[in-house]
Amino acid sequence: MLEHETADGLVAVEISEVESYAGEIDPASHAYRGRTQRNAVMFGPPGHAYVYFTYGMHFCVNLVCQPEGTPEAVLLRAGRIVAGEEAARARRTRHGRPVTARELARGPARLCQALDIDRDLDGADVCDPASPLRIRPASQGSPAPVIAHGPRVGVSRAADLEWRFWRDGDPTVSPYRPHVPRRRLGPTGT
DNA sequence: CGTCGGATAATCT
């Protein structure tokens, strides 16, 4: 479970879907070609959030999983809102269109929107209970979920690796979409 | 339910 405490209140999410990115051997990882300003957190100690901006408008959050120097992380792709649904809904500025609870954190960018995560939280220590962004263990006695796996969503390279994992049957898991290369047409494009 | 194209800018080569 991941929660973020802000002035708006507390929003908590039970993660239903993740993807793994292994920097040194994975061509799809942001860390594959070495350290840059953007991915520096991936090379740091585990338990910290790596937040990046993409497609000109979206944020996505990862959790670093390996010791310092080994840039591996999991992308948090989707979750179920377990607290603060009203605050999460208020962060959505879609033109008056109603949003179901299921959709609020379905997809990596929506999850960040529901939790109000942006680059200010890049590097946050999610294992520190004093951090505004932190993880909490699953409640005692909750049954272990059945985990399914398959290819990652939207990646153009290493598309054969089945490094996406999700809670089998969970309705908040995002739909699969293969990568579609698309070129932006320039003024001279035909 | 499905496919399709547009939006939009940081980041990297």
Next chain:
DNA sequence: GATTATCCGACGA
């Protein structure tokens, strides 16, 4: 200059 770990609205069935 090209690419992108995405989402949304429009449209068809």
